[in-house]
């Protein structure tokens with residue numbers, strides 16, 4: 253893509269997005285399709301197929317080379333959120349609240365969630381935590397902010413959890429996970445991401461609560477699925493077990509860049525087609 257102005261689309265299609273309540277109403281129905289996206293042009297492709305697009309804080313790792321999501325600032329989420337909203341017109345856009353932007357109090361969470369929604373134009377926010385965040389989720393939803401919750405493996409708490417560990421391997425831990433899911437449901441979340449969780453626990457939770465569960469490494473029993481786009485496109489050098497790689501973009505990019513470099517060196521690029529005469 254050049255940096256020159258692009259022609260405007262001939263007839264702009266009106267923006268009519270899927271809403272958070274519509275996602276909430278999909279409990280037990282056709283599986284909900286979702287992916288992350290952090291970039292306007294890839295978001296436009298994802299928009300054709302996804303019910304919601306998450307601007308997740310995993311962008312710190314897959315776009316900005318961070319070791320974890322803990323260092324992701326609010327402004328970075330807003331910048332990528334704006335790009336994704338600009339590139340899409342159909343899917344609900346959900347933007348992650350980064351670590352430190354919501355845990356302190358419901359008031360702080362409201363201020364930052366409102367900033368995200370006003371500045372990006374997204375339709376909902378996501379935050380990590382179950383029972384401990386129930387009061388905040390209730391506070392936000394009562395004040396006009398649709399909230400997607402995120403329980404199970406919560407990467408922002410990886411320092412407390414002792415790393416990125418699959419949750420629920422020990423059945424003694426199940427009641428706490430079930431309680432987390434119930435709490436966010438009762439607090440008013442419209443859906444909950446279940447991350448890194450053994451299949452029987454994810455299946456049990458999905459049956460127990462009234463809102464859709466969106467699985468990432470939490471089995472096919474969830475009401476929907478989400479993957480990080482860069483992971484499923486083969487752009488991440490490391491592939492976690494729960495990721496299926498649907499496209500090998502890494503090797504394709506490498507080949508294209510290597511062809512370009514060779515053609516520049518041999519002076520075969522730019523050719524006559526790319527030259528203004």
Ligand code: KIV
Pocket residue numbers: 288306307308309310311348402445447468478480
């Ligand atoms: O940030 C992210 O990519 C996420 C997904 C793992 C759900 O929160």
